[in-house]
Amino acid sequence: MTTLRTVVAASGGLDSTVLAYDLARNGHEVTLLSFDYGQRHRRELHAARRLAHRLGARHSVVDLNPLKTVLRGSALTDPDIAVPSGEYTTETLRTTVVPARNAIFLSVAIGAAVSWNAQTVAFAGHSGDHEVYPDCRPAFVRAVQDLARTATKGFGDVGVLAPYVTWSKSQIVSHGHRLGVPFEATWSCYQGLEWHCGTCSTCRERRGAFISAQVPDPTEYMETAGA
Incomplete structure (x- = not known):
């Protein structure tokens, strides 16, 4: 039986880590x-x-750092825009959108898959991501699947997997718990502090997902770290 080679777009966060463990x-x-x-x-x-090492998997980092000069207007790439915290709204969440980020990443991953003789590319977009993130929706998945088929026809015919696109984040947590994913080794927080801040939108969603899934949350947040 031929082993399926898959390139996983891996942020080091909870969702993509569960996906990597799932596929492995x-x-x-x-x-x-x-x-x-x-x-x-x-x-x-x-x-x-670190997670790739635990999985015994190859890990590569693509240097797209120059993109920050053109991907302005996001709190994740623009130091002049503060990361929103507390109760979030559609307007505050918009400040965390990096324009077409998944489209850019997946285009690179598709090319890498051809070069590495991989058959598929996988990413962990899911329904728990807010509507303000258009590149996490089923319509985007269908479009990028068509892109991959068209762009690699005769050169690997690479497919794109997004198995969690209709899942909630709590479902991903539950699934990862069953797989034995080391959640404590993942990183979600938009801040680059020693511990998760616990107040930015992604920290709040991470917390909420564990609570909803009724899975113990091993994350060290600022107010509980060292307690």
């Missing part, structure tokens, strides 16, 4: 591909490297 458990030979796109911190990249 199901017989895929996974390569984790991360992106340095001039984001606010490198904690997630360090997490992705």
